[in-house]
Amino acid sequence: MRIPKISSLYGRIFAIFWFTMFLVLLAVLALPHLDPRIARDIPRDHLQRLMEAKQSIEKRYVNDNDLGRIIFQLEGSDRSHRDSRPRFFLTDLEGNILTTRSHKDFKLKALKNFVTSIDTPDRPQQKLxxxxxxxxxxxxxxxxxxxxxxxxxxxxxxxxxxxQLFDRPFRLLLAVMLVSTPLLLWLAWALSQPARKLERAAQRVAKGEFVTDPELEKGTSEFRQAGASFNQMVGAVNQMISGQQRLLSDISHELRSPLTRLRMATALATRKQGDSPELTRIDTEAQRLEVMIGELLELSRMQANSHVMREEQPLSSLWEAILSDAQFEAEQMHKSLSFTAIPDRVISGNPNLLMSAVDNIVRNAIYYGEDVIEVTMLEQDDQLVITVDDNGDGVPEEELEAIFRPFYRVSTARDRHSGGTGLGMTITESAIRQHSGTIIAKRSRLGGLCVEITLPLLAKK
Structure with a gap:
């Protein structure tokens, strides 16, 4: 016979509760049949020995007609062995105890209670x-x-x-705990499995992997419902992002066609009429718009393409060459760039995104810094902290959080004449976030801007 699987969380809890109560009830019902303090029939072998003892006493005193002396001798015979040998008591047919000792004796009190409590005097019984x-x-x-x-x-x-259990409540509680603990451990395990699956699925979504998981829709009915809702949410988000990607791709295609025609017309006009400030400005703005559209598409692809191939890479293979090249470029601009030793650790992620994120921050510091740029990489509890400081004009305190917004330009130094599109920091922030990291901007100790990146590292083996 196959036991039906309990799919409800509350059903499992109630099943364990009632099973435990059943065990306690079974013990309560079985207690009267095991409790020697309740009068019950004498076991056959014990009764046989008692009959032999009775016959031996009758045979010993068959010729003695003095009852008092017989009682005295019976009581006296067990004085020196009262703890190890049986003691014999006599009563008349009405239940009156015949003894030469004080009735205050505990054994005589117990006998008196036993005589008055038995319901069938013609059937031998025993009681503790x-x-x-x-x-x-x-x-x-x-x-x-x-x-x-x-x-x-x-x-x-x-x-x-x-x-023993019912005489000592603490032991009874301990026994119930011993019986119910394996069941509760099984229940905890059964509940933790779908919860862990849901946790892992949520972590994948946090990393940008919008993939439905059929395993979430197994287990108890409550977790099945939660898993189904979670998969529906992931599917809806994935569909929304895919739609956004298609829309931006279509827009870029439609925009690039007239941009190309505009630049061709500008080139023809320049050839016919010669150079002029107006035509030069039109061509410059067309180039800037083309760059902006390219960066916008790059940001869109980065946000939509969540299922990137991740690799385990040493930190030095990612950024050592980038920092060396940046140091050389800074020297050509008569600026000083220094960086600390790169920790000997491994990170999991998309190498291109990680390299471009740090490269963008460092080149911004070179461009906007006055003459000093410092890059530090520190290892802290399986996390990598990258700090890039410069001594440039910096960013106003109230605009530090806004520089990661798309198309945002700082009012003081980052205007249109700098050539920026306002998407570089947004692309960097998106790349860091896709690797479960964080990026913040703050005032640098050198006087300019400080950008701090935190990324999780693989645990040491």
């Missing part, structure tokens, strides 16, 4: 009082009188397991 077991009655004839004999003995056996 603390560590003392009382059994009987057995009909016996002594001194020509019909009497009843009871036997008491110290009970050295350990109490049943369930009895």
């Amino acid at each position: 009082y603390g560590r003392y077991m009382v059994a009987g009655p057995l009909p016996i004839k002594l001194a020509q009188q019909d009497l009843l004999m009871y036997v008491g003995i110290k009970w050295d056996q350990p109490p049943p397991f369930l009895l």
